[in-house]
Amino acid sequence: MNKPGHPSFLILAVTFALIAWAAFLTGSGIHYRVLGMACFYGALALSWNIFALTGAISLGHAAFFGLGAYGSALFCQYWHWSPYITIFLGGTVGCIYGFLWHLTFRKLRGAAFALATLASVEIPKVTIDNWDRLTSGSLGLVGIARLPPVNLGSITFDVDENLQAQCFFLLMFALVVIYIHFKAMSSKWGWAIRSVREDEIAASTIGVDVPGIRLRALCVSAYLTGLCGAVYAHLMGSIEPALVFSLHFSALPLVLSIFGGRYQALGPFLGALILYPADQLLFHSWFPAGHAAFYGLVMVITILFFPHGIGEWVQQKTKSA
Amino acid sequence: MLFQLLIDSFSLGSFYALIALGFSLIFGVTHTFNLAHGELILLSGYLAYVLGKYFSIPFLFTLPICMLALVFVAMLLHQLLRQVKEPFELNSLVVTFGLALVLQNAMLFFFSANYRLIHVPPVPPLELPNLHLFITQTQFILVGLSLLVTGSIYLLWRKTFLGKALRATIQDREAARLAGINVEHMSLMAFILGGMLIGLAGPLYAQREYLHPFGGMEATLIGVIITIFAGVGRIRGILLGGWILGGVESVTVFFLGANWRELVSALVLIMLIVVRPAGVLSKRAKSERWR
Amino acid sequence: MGSAKDEVCLDLQNIQIHFEQVPVLRDINLSLRENEIVSIIGPNGAGKSTLFNIICGLTRPSGGRVLYHGEDITRWPPHRICHAGIGRTFQIARPFAGMTTLENVIFGFCFGKPKSGKCSLKHKEALQLLDLLQLSHKADLPARELTCSELRRLEAARALATQPKLLLLDEIVAGFSPQVIEQWVELLKTLRDQGLTLLIIDHFLSLTAKVSDRLIALHHGTKIAEGEPEAVLACPEVISAYLGEGRKPYRE
Numbered sequence: 001m002n003k004p005g006h007p008s009f010l011i012l013a014v015t016f017a018l019i020a021w022a023a024f025l026t027g028s029g030i031h032y033r034v035l036g037m038a039c040f041y042g043a044l045a046l047s048w049n050i051f052a053l054t055g056a057i058s059l060g061h062a063a064f065f066g067l068g069a070y071g072s073a074l075f076c077q078y079w080h081w082s083p084y085i086t087i088f089l090g091g092t093v094g095c096i097y098g099f100l101w102h103l104t105f106r107k108l109r110g111a112a113f114a115l116a117t118l119a120s121v122e123i124p125k126v127t128i129d130n131w132d133r134l135t136s137g138s139l140g141l142v143g144i145a146r147l148p149p150v151n152l153g154s155i156t157f158d159v160d161e162n163l164q165a166q167c168f169f170l171l172m173f174a175l176v177v178i179y180i181h182f183k184a185m186s187s188k189w190g191w192a193i194r195s196v197r198e199d200e201i202a203a204s205t206i207g208v209d210v211p212g213i214r215l216r217a218l219c220v221s222a223y224l225t226g227l228c229g230a231v232y233a234h235l236m237g238s239i240e241p242a243l244v245f246s247l248h249f250s251a252l253p254l255v256l257s258i259f260g261g262r263y264q265a266l267g268p269f270l271g272a273l274i275l276y277p278a279d280q281l282l283f284h285s286w287f288p289a290g291h292a293a294f295y296g297l298v299m300v301i302t303i304l305f306f307p308h309g310i311g312e313w314v315q316q317k318t319k320s321a
Numbered sequence: 322m323l324f325q326l327l328i329d330s331f332s333l334g335s336f337y338a339l340i341a342l343g344f345s346l347i348f349g350v351t352h353t354f355n356l357a358h359g360e361l362i363l364l365s366g367y368l369a370y371v372l373g374k375y376f377s378i379p380f381l382f383t384l385p386i387c388m389l390a391l392v393f394v395a396m397l398l399h400q401l402l403r404q405v406k407e408p409f410e411l412n413s414l415v416v417t418f419g420l421a422l423v424l425q426n427a428m429l430f431f432f433s434a435n436y437r438l439i440h441v442p443p444v445p446p447l448e449l450p451n452l453h454l455f456i457t458q459t460q461f462i463l464v465g466l467s468l469l470v471t472g473s474i475y476l477l478w479r480k481t482f483l484g485k486a487l488r489a490t491i492q493d494r495e496a497a498r499l500a501g502i503n504v505e506h507m508s509l510m511a512f513i514l515g516g517m518l519i520g521l522a523g524p525l526y527a528q529r530e531y532l533h534p535f536g537g538m539e540a541t542l543i544g545v546i547i548t549i550f551a552g553v554g555r556i557r558g559i560l561l562g563g564w565i566l567g568g569v570e571s572v573t574v575f576f577l578g579a580n581w582r583e584l585v586s587a588l589v590l591i592m593l594i595v596v597r598p599a600g601v602l603s604k605r606a607k608s609e610r611w612r
Numbered sequence: 613m614g615s616a617k618d619e620v621c622l623d624l625q626n627i628q629i630h631f632e633q634v635p636v637l638r639d640i641n642l643s644l645r646e647n648e649i650v651s652i653i654g655p656n657g658a659g660k661s662t663l664f665n666i667i668c669g670l671t672r673p674s675g676g677r678v679l680y681h682g683e684d685i686t687r688w689p690p691h692r693i694c695h696a697g698i699g700r701t702f703q704i705a706r707p708f709a710g711m712t713t714l715e716n717v718i719f720g721f722c723f724g725k726p727k728s729g730k731c732s733l734k735h736k737e738a739l740q741l742l743d744l745l746q747l748s749h750k751a752d753l754p755a756r757e758l759t760c761s762e763l764r765r766l767e768a769a770r771a772l773a774t775q776p777k778l779l780l781l782d783e784i785v786a787g788f789s790p791q792v793i794e795q796w797v798e799l800l801k802t803l804r805d806q807g808l809t810l811l812i813i814d815h816f817l818s819l820t821a822k823v824s825d826r827l828i829a830l831h832h833g834t835k836i837a838e839g840e841p842e843a844v845l846a847c848p849e850v851i852s853a854y855l856g857e858g859r860k861p862y863r864e
Contacts, residue, residue, distance in 0.1 A: 116591055130581065191719070293423045293427055304405060
């Protein structure tokens with residue numbers, strides 16, 4: 001039987017194959033772009049899932065995403081620091097808001113918590129939308145500094161212009177987040193998180209600091225989500241409140257994680273690798289407007305028929321085979 | 322000026338109560354957190370728009386058509402939700418969330434992001450010259466219908482056996498079942514009534530606000546706020562909550578401008594959830610709980 | 613020898629609690645000495661489990677103090693109370709259903725005391741504890757597949773894994789046969805010999821009468837009797853609370 005958090009060999013193989021196939025296919029830029037963004041959304045999903053491992057479903061992670069995006073972009077704009085520094089500041093802004101969540105919502109669970117998080121996105125969104133002097137309000141920020149090229153010895157990775165380099169950058173980024181997510185499942189911290197998810201009252205009476213564990217998971221999750229938002233801002237070059245605080249960035253990690261498997265080490269990432277390219281390459285061309293309905297459908301179907309995600313379903317099938 | 326604000330609050334609030342009533346009924350009886358509530362209202366609104374624009378059906382006649390259509394949709398939703406497994410509240414939340422996404426994007430696909438409005442032939446507003454107050458025809462219809470429907474539901478709630486059965490199911494599902502009430506029928510009934518209310522709210526919404534595919538979440542949050550405030554199944558509380566929320570929002574818009582409206586609603590909701598997750602009024606009038 | 617035995621382990625002073633204006637516990641005073649076995653008896657609704665929740669920090673009392681070895685732990689969070697040495701079981705067992713029996717116990721070792729090191733190193737101690745509670749044969753089964761009796765033993769094992777000095781047992785033998793109860797009596801005596809102090813809630817007078825040094829009877833949130841088991845069980849108020857007016861004292 002697999003230890004919790006350790007992906008089955010099949011899943012590892014599939015994931016690896018998908019990456020290798022697209023990465024080494026010397027094909028069109030669009031493949032690199034799609035794979036790169038799939039890794040990006042995979043990282044976003046994993047970041048969300050770190051907090052979901054404590055059993056809490058958040059519908060408001062777009063708040064961290066948007067704060068990270070704006071944080072990094074504004075630091076860059078006003079202080080002229082390199083994006084490679086400001087993205088970490090963006091993450092910190094997200095983390096601070098996560099701490100505020102903990103202070104206000106610490107007694108909430110289940111549906112009440114989900115609703116409160118959903119509502120909490122409005123606060124930074126409307127504030128930024130109206131604070132014209134600082135943030136240009138609803139017009140958004142344009143001309144955000146792009147990610148500068150990275151020099152490793154004699155090789156230059158032009159992460160902004162060269163889509164292959166960008167793809168690798170995002171892949172590396174995803175790998176870091178995969179590692180952190182893995183730790184959140186398999187280390188002693190990971191065990192504590194699991195006990196909180198299974199039964200927080202029992203956990204507290206055998207010595208697990210339940211509020212502390214939730215806080216840590218939330219802050220890590222918020223930081224990483226903010227980091228994703230910051231990277232997004234520098235990749236896109238322009239952001240506006242309606243975009244970076246949109247429901248899309250709250251819903252997407254939810255769908256990807258639930259589809260891929262919330263309690264699997266690679267589940268959310270796998271979800272992204274499967275669903276994102278499907279959306280971009282298939283549905284986007286068929287329905288330029290409204291293709292995101294695909295994610296909604298996946299969400300509905302997954303909850304009804306695969307409540308534990310594809311990842312777990314595959315594991316079960318391969319076990320019985 | 323203050324009185325104008327009052328009139329605006331009253332009309333807005335009555336409409337909010339209508340929105341919340343549908344949500345509250347469905348949530349109370351079936352424990353479904355329907356996050357697609359707002360999108361369904363928009364759907365009904367778009368339907369009324371299409372009926373008016375392409376079939377030239379007069380506005381007032383679109384109302385019963387929309388109500389019927391949404392009852393049908395609600396019954397489909399009910400069937401879908403019956404497949405959802407435990408934990409039901411959280412899973413139904415996620416399923417309806419997914420549904421909201423589907424509906425949003427479907428409406429985006431069919432109607433594009435352009436703002437649409439239902440045009441009712443303009444009629445000069447009723448003026449009360451001594452007080453310098455204006456009541457527009459839209460407001461009049463809104464308030465009139467909202468109160469009429471809320472009143473009817475209230476009568477159903479208190480005076481009929483169906484109302485009693487619904488109340489019993491809300492209070493204690495198991496006990497109601499043991500008392501001989503068919504709770505599955507009650508769930509269906511709740512969706513039917515909810516569908517009617519949603520169907521009515523759509524066209525009313527579309528004639529006073531611009532329809533656009535992403536406006537649904539706002540309406541859902543309004544329903545949630547008022548339901549939490551009033552407690553489940555408390556119709557007079559829902560009316561009161563609607564008026565209060567309408568008042569708070571009108572005052573906000575008046576002093577701060579329309580941009581801050583959503584923030585105020587969000588803050589109200591957060592305050593309510595944190596302070597009183599079980600419903601604000603339910604503590605105060607304990608003895609009158611299930612009237 | 614006398615001084616160690618007389619030291620007060622747990623001291624409850626004027627504990628009271630209301631739930632929505634209904635008083636559940638009124639002015640409870642209780643004192644436990646080191647290495648004692650004290651049982652709390654009383655009809656359903658007397659507030660016994662609530663008392664446990666207050667002691668281990670899950671519920672805050674409306675008034676009164678809980679002193680553990682002289683320290684006021686009333687407002688401590690549950691995990692801190694566990695680290696200090698108080699363990700408890702629940703009336704309705706709360707295992708970590710998705711994990712194996714062994715993992716459940718390892719949890720106790722891993723988190724029961726701060727800085728206890730890596731979880732993977734606790735295998736041996738966990739297996740020993742499972743042995744003591746006769747659960748070794750089910751070590752690798754998921755906890756949700758255990759029988760009711762085994763779940764109770766798992767509750768106890770997990771609580772014992774946190775290395776408590778005071779163990780609160782909430783209706784650990786409810787519904788069991790006399791042989792099983794005998795095994796529990798032996799186990800509890802072994803635990804006492806190992807230095808533990810035990811506070812037991814139980815309906816089953818056959819357990820509490822045999823193993824306790826003292827009995828405390830609660831009814832409607834107040835203490836109605838306290839003392840040696842035979843004395844308390846012969847007390848008229850206790851008899852009327854449990855069995856109705858005018859009955860005879862409990863006999864084995």
